[in-house]
Amino acid sequence: MRRRAVTLAAVAAASGTAIAALAVLRQRSMRVERGLAALRLAARGGARYASNAPRLFASAGEHRQRLRNDLALQTAEDVAATLGTMKGVLMKLGQMASYVDDGLSPAARRTLSRLQDSVPPMSPELAAQVVAEELGRPPERAFATWDPQPIAAASIGQVHRAITHDGRAVAVKVQYPGIAEMIEADLGNVALLRRMLKVTAPSQDVDALIAELRERITEELDYRREARNQQMFARFYAGHPTISVPQIIEELSTRRVVTSELADGARFAELAGWSQAERDLAAETIYRFVFRSLYEAHAFNGDPHPGNYLFHGGGRVTFLDFGLVKYFTAEEMQPLAAMVKHLCVDNDPEGFRRAMVQAGFLIPDAPVSTPLVVEHMAVFYDTVRERGPRTMTGEYASSVTRKFFDFRSPLTPYARIPRSYVILQRINLGLFALLGELSATADWRRIAEEIWPFFQGPPCTPMGTAEAAWRARRTVRTHAASLGQKILFFTERAVRQRRRLVRGHTGAGTAPGGNW
Amino acid sequence: MSEPSPEISTAVGLVERYAAAFVSGIPDQPQDDGFFGPASVTWRLSADLSGPVAGLRSVLIQALHPLAMAGVDQHSDWRRDPVGRLAATSAYVATVTYGDRASASRAARRVRAIHEHVRGTDAVTGRPYAAGDPALLLWVHAGLVDSVLAAARLFGTPPADADADAYVAEMITSAELLGVPREIIPDSAAALQEYLAGVRAELRCTPAAAESMGYMLDPAGMGEELAELWQDLRDAALATLPGWALGLYGYPAPPPVTPERRTEIRQTLGVFDAVFMAEPGVLEARQQLELRIRAARG
Numbered sequence: 027m028r029r030r031a032v033t034l035a036a037v038a039a040a041s042g043t044a045i046a047a048l049a050v051l052r053q054r055s056m057r058v059e060r061g062l063a064a065l066r067l068a069a070r071g072g073a074r075y076a077s078n079a080p081r082l083f084a085s086a087g088e089h090r091q092r093l094r095n096d097l098a099l100q101t102a103e104d105v106a107a108t109l110g111t112m113k114g115v116l117m118k119l120g121q122m123a124s125y126v127d128d129g130l131s132p133a134a135r136r137t138l139s140r141l142q143d144s145v146p147p148m149s150p151e152l153a154a155q156v157v158a159e160e161l162g163r164p165p166e167r168a169f170a171t172w173d174p175q176p177i178a179a180a181s182i183g184q185v186h187r188a189i190t191h192d193g194r195a196v197a198v199k200v201q202y203p204g205i206a207e208m209i210e211a212d213l214g215n216v217a218l219l220r221r222m223l224k225v226t227a228p229s230q231d232v233d234a235l236i237a238e239l240r241e242r243i244t245e246e247l248d249y250r251r252e253a254r255n256q257q258m259f260a261r262f263y264a265g266h267p268t269i270s271v272p273q274i275i276e277e278l279s280t281r282r283v284v285t286s287e288l289a290d291g292a293r294f295a296e297l298a299g300w301s302q303a304e305r306d307l308a309a310e311t312i313y314r315f316v317f318r319s320l321y322e323a324h325a326f327n328g329d330p331h332p333g334n335y336l337f338h339g340g341g342r343v344t345f346l347d348f349g350l351v352k353y354f355t356a357e358e359m360q361p362l363a364a365m366v367k368h369l370c371v372d373n374d375p376e377g378f379r380r381a382m383v384q385a386g387f388l389i390p391d392a393p394v395s396t397p398l399v400v401e402h403m404a405v406f407y408d409t410v411r412e413r414g415p416r417t418m419t420g421e422y423a424s425s426v427t428r429k430f431f432d433f434r435s436p437l438t439p440y441a442r443i444p445r446s447y448v449i450l451q452r453i454n455l456g457l458f459a460l461l462g463e464l465s466a467t468a469d470w471r472r473i474a475e476e477i478w479p480f481f482q483g484p485p486c487t488p489m490g491t492a493e494a495a496w497r498a499r500r501t502v503r504t505h506a507a508s509l510g511q512k513i514l515f516f517t518e519r520a521v522r523q524r525r526r527l528v529r530g531h532t533g534a535g536t537a538p539g540g541n542w
Numbered sequence: 543m544s545e546p547s548p549e550i551s552t553a554v555g556l557v558e559r560y561a562a563a564f565v566s567g568i569p570d571q572p573q574d575d576g577f578f579g580p581a582s583v584t585w586r587l588s589a590d591l592s593g594p595v596a597g598l599r600s601v602l603i604q605a606l607h608p609l610a611m612a613g614v615d616q617h618s619d620w621r622r623d624p625v626g627r628l629a630a631t632s633a634y635v636a637t638v639t640y641g642d643r644a645s646a647s648r649a650a651r652r653v654r655a656i657h658e659h660v661r662g663t664d665a666v667t668g669r670p671y672a673a674g675d676p677a678l679l680l681w682v683h684a685g686l687v688d689s690v691l692a693a694a695r696l697f698g699t700p701p702a703d704a705d706a707d708a709y710v711a712e713m714i715t716s717a718e719l720l721g722v723p724r725e726i727i728p729d730s731a732a733a734l735q736e737y738l739a740g741v742r743a744e745l746r747c748t749p750a751a752a753e754s755m756g757y758m759l760d761p762a763g764m765g766e767e768l769a770e771l772w773q774d775l776r777d778a779a780l781a782t783l784p785g786w787a788l789g790l791y792g793y794p795a796p797p798p799v800t801p802e803r804r805t806e807i808r809q810t811l812g813v814f815d816a817v818f819m820a821e822p823g824v825l826e827a828r829q830q831l832e833l834r835i836r837a838a839r840g
Binding site: 094096097107110111112113116140141143144211212215217218221222 | 591770771805806808809810811812813815816819820825829832833836
């Protein structure tokens, strides 16, 4: 079973980039008419901030590092006034801005972050009230120690430190009261969303985009989903040499409260002061994480923003925040893998084009020649077409984007982005921008070869070697686990048979408990 | 007056200039709490989500007095710079509301000095006018106060009756600052309605009012994105207008505001607010006011 899943998941590392490219391609034609109207408006003012806002990313986590406790929200009414009437939705859209519209300027994204900056934390009393409602007792009782002052902001909540009764240091994310209901209600105003997204392109595209956004945002409102995602990633990467995912404390996690092991480490901004060798290692880990997750777990964490990592040196990275995770089916993954295999390994342009059509990126029988299709797509496979070290620059993702925006591509009328791939755009403006900020150098192709299931290349770096050892151990562990399950199964069957025998002998089958 | 009216300029920069006007009115280091203060109903209502509706309704009401309209039409350069004209008023209101007493008084003196030169004859009624005429100033004052209450009631956080009375009473000061004798200024919500009913016979929709308000309801050049949102703002303002005002303009009665429609309009107002807040200095100004309000609450 497992073997088959892996085979079907035969996808290539670079395909994510290609999807992003197609997304850009598709949007190029719409760009003139469309945009997140409010964001564009905001961008006008935002341009003035550009010079003193060096950060490339606009999202929760890193923002509001200086929590405005003096402005803390004290009641649910305060929360409604601050995050109701579309503002919470706009904030979430801002977080996803690069995934909504790659044409959005950094200034617009930065300006949207203003909205995030504008949200103060909850007062200690209000946060405690939410914890009490969710866990059934006030935080001082639910935890052995509770820090009433939040340590960080999350997009629709905030993070507190605590120590559990069994002595574990944990991070407790607490959601603003009423925010989920408000955002859900505001997401119901599709007409306004349409206006904001202002798409004059074929209506099914707008509907698909809005539907995807609503679904993703709605998912993030329920922390239980995030907890499940994180637990999945934590289990998947258990024992990994450089990737670490904090465990979820399930009994202290609910819809509006999620408790996980507390992780500590250097923030992304601190990496600027580290050696380039250290930065390269950190980048390698992030790269491996993204593509191994995609190809093996069929999962993509759609929020690859710098606030979601903690760095420990030696390439060890802790990954945080799994609110926006997209799972792909084997059927969705297969053509992505085929695309990269045909283009980068087999050098089979027709196969590449067939896979594009199969994935739904290109309409069948588009009147464009295959060499032209390849010519326009190849740029997005740049990092993995050839072996050899390559440095990601800060310009990389944006130059790729710009290239397509400026390009009068004959492909545009025939390109599509199927809804389920929309989120992969984040690779372009998320992952690659991140690696670019690190000026990371690696042989990305060789690393991809390790990860590509259809290639299974040998380890090409010390980290690759360590990872291969981890995978070997994991395989053994998996076998051991399945052996354990078999033993359990046979034991239980034996027990049931024995029970029947006992019942048969004593006639006490209906006795409560059975007691043997 | 017989010469053809020049074409009205576009509303480019509406949000930016409005925001700048607001920020200009918030003092960095106020000498005192001004004429209203952080505990006032005026501060609370001025920050209501329904603010843009109140603003649009204000001008719709104010323009119906032919002499007030004539003063604006003949003396301001609103055609050349409609946004600048609105922003100037907005900056004045912000200064009087949030500024310390010295700043508010200084701004009022400046306006009174300008009013000295605003005199003429209304072409439609043939009546002479002077902007410093307390009767006209009171009309403009009442238009604003009534609109803030009407907009908050329908689309914002509706004030309790006592708060509405308190607001009307607090706002007496702002009319006084411009030279209206205290004794003729309405001091309760009921008195305000009584006053408005008393003036009604003088009101009419002059060509200047029809033209300028036609522009306000559908400003040109605002940018496609804002223009679409403005439709909701326009619908909201019209929904708050009394029947007689709609009648004078000849606007059809707007559909009743269902709870669903109210929610939609509030959502649009929220987007407006977010855009406004992204302008330079707005967030900081608001945070500063919020801190003062909290400090006043104790």
